Amino acid sequence: MLAQTLAEGIVLGSLFALLGVGLTLVFGVMDVPNFAQAGVITLSAYVMLWLRNRVGLPFWPAIGLGVLFAGVLSALTERFAYRYVRTRPLAAPAVALGLLLVLDNTALLLWGGDHVSLSTPYESALLRFGGVQVPAVSAVLVLTTAASLVVLQLFLHRTSVGRAIRAVSQNAEAAAILGIRPQTQYVTAFFVSGLLAGLAAFAYAPTYAVFPYMADAVLLNAFVVVILGGLGNVWGAVLGGLLLGIVETVGAVYVSAAYQTAFGFGLLLLMLVFRPTGLFTTGTRRVA
Amino acid sequence: MADARIGNFVAAACVAAGLLLASDRPAAAQTGGGMVTIGAILPLSGLFSTLGPPERDAMQLGIEAINSGGGFDVAGVHHTLGIKVLDDESSAATVGISAYRQLVEVDRVPVLILADSTRIYAAQFRRAPLPVLNILDSTFPSILDIDKHVFLLRSDTPAYVPGGVWYLKNVLHKTRISFIGSAADPYSAGLETWMKKSATQYGLEVVSDVNYPPNTTNFAPFIQSAMAAKPDAIYLGGVTQEVLPVAKQLYQAGVRGIPVLHNAGATPTQAKQIIGDTLFNDVMLDSYDFAGSLPQTSTAPTTQAFFKQFQTRFNEYPDDLTMWAYDAPFVLVAAMQKAGSVTDRDAIYQAMLTMPVPPHTISGWIPTSDGKLFHDRDARTLAEGVRWCPKAQTIGAAFMFFMQGLDVTQQQVVQDGCGAS
Numbered sequence: 027m028l029a030q031t032l033a034e035g036i037v038l039g040s041l042f043a044l045l046g047v048g049l050t051l052v053f054g055v056m057d058v059p060n061f062a063q064a065g066v067i068t069l070s071a072y073v074m075l076w077l078r079n080r081v082g083l084p085f086w087p088a089i090g091l092g093v094l095f096a097g098v099l100s101a102l103t104e105r106f107a108y109r110y111v112r113t114r115p116l117a118a119p120a121v122a123l124g125l126l127l128v129l130d131n132t133a134l135l136l137w138g139g140d141h142v143s144l145s146t147p148y149e150s151a152l153l154r155f156g157g158v159q160v161p162a163v164s165a166v167l168v169l170t171t172a173a174s175l176v177v178l179q180l181f182l183h184r185t186s187v188g189r190a191i192r193a194v195s196q197n198a199e200a201a202a203i204l205g206i207r208p209q210t211q212y213v214t215a216f217f218v219s220g221l222l223a224g225l226a227a228f229a230y231a232p233t234y235a236v237f238p239y240m241a242d243a244v245l246l247n248a249f250v251v252v253i254l255g256g257l258g259n260v261w262g263a264v265l266g267g268l269l270l271g272i273v274e275t276v277g278a279v280y281v282s283a284a285y286q287t288a289f290g291f292g293l294l295l296l297m298l299v300f301r302p303t304g305l306f307t308t309g310t311r312r313v314a
Numbered sequence: 315m316a317d318a319r320i321g322n323f324v325a326a327a328c329v330a331a332g333l334l335l336a337s338d339r340p341a342a343a344q345t346g347g348g349m350v351t352i353g354a355i356l357p358l359s360g361l362f363s364t365l366g367p368p369e370r371d372a373m374q375l376g377i378e379a380i381n382s383g384g385g386f387d388v389a390g391v392h393h394t395l396g397i398k399v400l401d402d403e404s405s406a407a408t409v410g411i412s413a414y415r416q417l418v419e420v421d422r423v424p425v426l427i428l429a430d431s432t433r434i435y436a437a438q439f440r441r442a443p444l445p446v447l448n449i450l451d452s453t454f455p456s457i458l459d460i461d462k463h464v465f466l467l468r469s470d471t472p473a474y475v476p477g478g479v480w481y482l483k484n485v486l487h488k489t490r491i492s493f494i495g496s497a498a499d500p501y502s503a504g505l506e507t508w509m510k511k512s513a514t515q516y517g518l519e520v521v522s523d524v525n526y527p528p529n530t531t532n533f534a535p536f537i538q539s540a541m542a543a544k545p546d547a548i549y550l551g552g553v554t555q556e557v558l559p560v561a562k563q564l565y566q567a568g569v570r571g572i573p574v575l576h577n578a579g580a581t582p583t584q585a586k587q588i589i590g591d592t593l594f595n596d597v598m599l600d601s602y603d604f605a606g607s608l609p610q611t612s613t614a615p616t617t618q619a620f621f622k623q624f625q626t627r628f629n630e631y632p633d634d635l636t637m638w639a640y641d642a643p644f645v646l647v648a649a650m651q652k653a654g655s656v657t658d659r660d661a662i663y664q665a666m667l668t669m670p671v672p673p674h675t676i677s678g679w680i681p682t683s684d685g686k687l688f689h690d691r692d693a694r695t696l697a698e699g700v701r702w703c704p705k706a707q708t709i710g711a712a713f714m715f716f717m718q719g720l721d722v723t724q725q726q727v728v729q730d731g732c733g734a735s
Contacts, residue, residue, distance in 0.1 A: 139359030143590030243529035
């Protein structure tokens with residue numbers, strides 16, 4: 027039973043990590059708590075559904091285009107909203123919340139409030155590893171997170187664009203002196219964060235349902251992950267996500283199901299009291 | 315520096331959480347003239363949005379039937395009927411209260427139709443009382459305890475939950491129930507209470523009882539806890555949008571061949587939409603749904619006519635809620651006629667207490683022994699359990715019953731509810 031519980035904790039943690047990494051990337055570069063990420067996930071999931079059910083595209087092309095849409099939408103939020111508050115960090119949370127309401131209500135206006143399923147070709151499959159059973163949709167969620175993080179890490183450390191993002195996150199003025207255009211890196215960071223949001227939509231929507239507020243509550247968990255892991259730290263977000271997922275799942279199974287969320291926020295309180303910089307403090311280095 | 319950033323970040327997250335729970339939207343335009351406008355607050359969006367739109371549509375059908383029949387006379391004055399429906403966005407405590415004030419205190423509607431979260435409005439009932447006809451909120455403790463002005467146009471929780479447990483024991487021969495419900499949903503809590511009472515009465519054991527917190531989307535830990543107790547039946551608490559995702563995740567977790575009983579009143583349309591077109595027929599195979607009697611399985615010609623009309627017009631299966639919603643305007647018109655007023659809220663309230671079953675209703679209301687529609691403000695019909703018919707990919711009758719306390723006083727086990735399906 028413990029192995030099964032840990033497996034379920036890893037599944038939940040993978041979702042939190044995937045969401046948290048996108049948030050921490052943007053926060054590391056622009057100091058913006060990007061609540062609108064939930065709206066990007068929602069609209070991306072609806073676009074996938076629309077391409078599948080209305081346009082009639084096969085599953086994988088619909089998913090690919092949906093992920094790309096999320097990247098573009100996220101970049102647009104930087105271009106038409108966040109850009110104007112970059113030097114006014116106290117205004118950023120209000121803009122982020124406003125954007126979230128706009129995006130969620132756009133989904134409500136276009137597609138209504140019903141819960142709708144994003145069906146996958148593998149949703150009835152069940153994988154068995156010894157005594158542990160994992161639904162295929164959950165396994166895809168874990169694999170998507172793992173693959174995304176590896177690619178993101180390679181992107182940030184092995185490509186000139188990734189290194190430019192990290193340079194801007196560490197010191198935008200110094201990076202500009204070296205010929206890196208910070209504005210380009212901001213947009214790129216939002217685009218990459220949007221791609222991660224699209225991947226989250228692809229992996230998360232089939233486990234539950236698509237509806238206008240589908241990602242709002244889970245995104246709050248992702249913010250817990252970002253704080254647990256250390257603001258701006260990608261691997262901190264990964265570890266924070268897994269930790270949060272396992273703590274919530276073990277608490278729900280062994281202590282009380284009704285207080286599952288409370289275990290996560292209890293962990294956050296402990297972290298803020300005893301290690302307020304998170305598991306991995308980045309100091310001056312961000313997007314590490 | 316880092317502490318300050320974290321502080322700002324946490325504060326922003328808290329503000330976000332608060333604002334996400336509260337939003338508002340403008341009301342619709344009001345009608346007037348010779349038309350009597352009644353009010354309704356329904357969940358047209360949000361968590362309970364599978365419920366509101368079909369109820370609105372069914373009420374509109376009922377109103378159209380009244381008006382196309384020439385309207386109605388009250389105290390010698392001719393009227394037609396209109397309705398102003400406001401969306402509570404599945405958030406009665408915020409949006410719903412605003413809607414109540416708009417309809418009751420500003421628009422001055424003579425009667426109000428409510429759906430869910432009735433308890434939230436308790437203070438408003440005391441502040442601005444009027445007859446309230448609820449067409450959905452079957453919770454325990456009963457909403458009828460909240461205020462004397464509340465009427466329930468459906469059978470309350472004890473009228474259908476015990477029948478499902480009785481069916482588990484006596485027809486499916488199951489004895490060990492695991493319950494999975496929603497900690498934040500009073501409907502689920504009422505089902506849990508009466509499921510346990512019934513299990514004790516009929517000799518079943520509740521081997522596991524888990525309630526997941528609000529906004530849960532991953533039910534794996536709760537499914538694991540429930541299945542660890544080795545049940546031979548699962549009982550799911552909650553409304554359609556809560557129950558069907560859990561049923562789907564049960565199936566995806568490999569739980570198959572165990573009856574999954576619930577009281578969601580889920581239609582085939584909703585099952586396909588929420589579970590998904592590739593999986594719903596397999597997931598629903600083990601589903602048993604116990605609620606009010608359904609228009610789809612009714613043999614009454616007027617009810618069948620409603621079923622066909624609703625399905626044709628809205629391309630959706632009408633459920634028991636839609637049938638009650640269709641009847642609601644007829645009940646209110648009859649109450650106004652008996653009261654002799656379309657504006658006197660107290661006279662209409664008094665009329666509702668003693669009114670008979672109105673003509674042209676389709677739900678099969680069972681009156682009291684002295685002919686009143688409401689049994690202590692609760693209008694009752696036969697209850698019904700339905701099962702899934704995989705060939706036709708729809709529901710079929712499994713059990714018709716009527717409860718008096720925990721005694722099944724009328725019962726009919728339907729063996730061929732799926733017919734050739």
